[in-house]
Amino acid sequence: MSEHSEHDLQREVSELEGKSTTASRLFDLRLIIGGLFVVYGVIVTIAGINPSDSSLDKSEGVNINLWTGIAMLSLGIFFLGWLKLRPTPPVEVTDVAEEEERA
Numbered sequence: 878m879s880e881h882s883e884h885d886l887q888r889e890v891s892e893l894e895g896k897s898t899t900a901s902r903l904f905d906l907r908l909i910i911g912g913l914f915v916v917y918g919v920i921v922t923i924a925g926i927n928p929s930d931s932s933l934d935k936s937e938g939v940n941i942n943l944w945t946g947i948a949m950l951s952l953g954i955f956f957l958g959w960l961k962l963r964p965t966p967p968v969e970v971t972d973v974a975e976e977e978e979r980a
Contacts, residue, residue, distance in 0.1 A: 905965050911956030914949050922946030 925943030933940065 905960060907956045907960040911953045911960065914953030914956065916953075918946050918949030918951075918953055920946070921949060 921942050923946070925940050925946050928940050928942060932942070
């Protein structure tokens with residue numbers, strides 16, 4: 878006689894599947910890349926809001942920090958929007974017994 882009932886095993890399996898899906902979504906590269914681009918974009922945009930005369934002279938009058946910051950923010954928002962609109966599909970766990978039957 879087993880200590881665990883069928884219901885307990887099914888509950889444990891569903892909990893593990895949920896944790897696996899959460900982990901795959903947490904480590905999705907779109908989240909990491911998008912988050913980094915947004916953070917660096919904010920920093921570079923803030924640096925470009927009040928440029929010094931020497932930095933404008935070096936870039937021939939173009940406020941390169943401001944434009945680069947805006948581009949980085951746009952790319953970061955694109956990645957985060959992509960993640961939100963097309964989330965990672967849940968991981969399908971196949972039963973070992975089912976795989977053996979197929980083979």
